Amino acid sequence: MTIRAVGLISGTSVDGLDAALIQLTGTGYDLTVTTLKTHTYPYPARLRERLLAVGEGESLSALEFGALHRDVGEVFGNAARDLIAGYRAEEIAVIGSHGQTVAHQPPTQQRGFSVQLGDGAVIQAVTGISTVSNFRARDLAWGGQGAPLVPLVDWVLFRHPEESRCIQNIGGIANLTYLPKGALLADVLAFDTGPGNMLLDRIVQLQGGGQTYDVGGLTACQGTIHPPLLAALLQDPYLRQSPPKSTGREAYGLTYLKDWLARFPLDTADLLATFGEFTCRSISDSYQTHLPSLPDTLWLCGGGVHNHYLWQRLQKLLPTVRVLSTQELGVDPDYKEAVAFAVLGYLRLVNLPGNLPAVTGARALVLGDLYTG
Secondary structure, eight states, X not given: OEEEEEEEEEOTTOOXXXXXXXXXXXXXXXXXXXXXXXXXXXXXXXXXXXXXXXHTXXXXXXXXXXXXXXXXXXXXXXXXXXXXXXXXXXXXXXXXXXXXXXXEEXXXXXXXXXXXXXXXXXXXXXXXXXXXXXXXHHHHHTTOOOOOOTHHHHHHHHOOSSOOEEEEEEXXXXXXXXXXXXXXXXXOEEEEEEEOSHHHHHHHHHTOSSOOSOGGGHHHHTSOOOHHHHHHHTXXXXXXXXXXXXXXXXXXXXXXXXXXXXXXXXXXXXXXXXXXXXXXXXHHHHXXXXXXXXXXXXXXXXXXXXXXXXXXXXXXXXXXXXXXXXXXXXXXXXXXXXXHHHHHHHHHHTTOOOSOHHHHSSOOOOOSEEEOO
16 A cells, blocks of 8 residues: 655744654554755744743733634645645655644643644644544553653664664753664654753753744854853753653743843853753653663764764763764654654544553554544
8 A cells, every 4th residue: 555644743942843744654653754845934923922932931811722723734734735835736655744842741640641643633624634633642541651652663764673773852942752673663662852952942042033943053062061050950850761751842842941040140152051951851861761772873863963062062961872863764853753643643533552561551442633625
């Protein structure tokens, strides 16, 4: 069987909507995935401001929240429609839309919840294509973390008979998928390691000047790690928590950052070097603490793949592990997550589970709300 599917996602950094059109060949989980087309669609400035504000805890009325859910759905639907220009709607089997996360509460003493904006019904109405959204809710309802969901797709795309691999995504939040050599689905380990680019981007944005991130990590490369700040950051209890675990902007948002900046008024380069080291240490320490053994290769994806400072520090902290980009495996590191949600959309269409019990803590479940014409 061969079908086409679209994946849509905007990450924790709220820096734009990534879209991927893929072709899937095979059945079940035995799939060959080919990326046909990708594109990033920036949010309109005012919409991005609204999303950042609500993600940082700004209160909205029910009417305002409903309008925002609709508006994000319109943006996602229009992006999908633009991406598939030249194809008829009936040539695309499904759209898998992660949406825009604005709240994520893992389970504690009660069930967790997660809120992704971007109404799947609106996306389906705009495109005329069957759409799956709200992927995390069912896993959370059954006591899981609701995240990460991409590891099953990492296994489909990247498992290898002779090489143990970590697929390390560094988006706003960083997360890993560990694939031992010859991995079966039951062998996959995965969890959020902690902050990725989120704090680094916010440091740059707080300086003004219009830049939204440290291009190439060049400013961080000019800075010096501040040991007292780094030592304090590394006391974060999340880093010592055992998987399954997940985190988000609620833990590492603007309030968290401003508290540290008030206590440590350093210049921008030193802040970026120190918080960048925090990201890298949270990753490398997770490998040492929570994995059965270090991987042969760390395959980077997400926006952090372009940050030379993060890349260099990870290689220094994990000297026996090769650090490479998923580009060398044929998967664009900027669009790997969008590709994954296209695959997850397909899995929902054929009623196959999209989560991994060892990763999220919930039983195997068919994920997502399906909207058809």
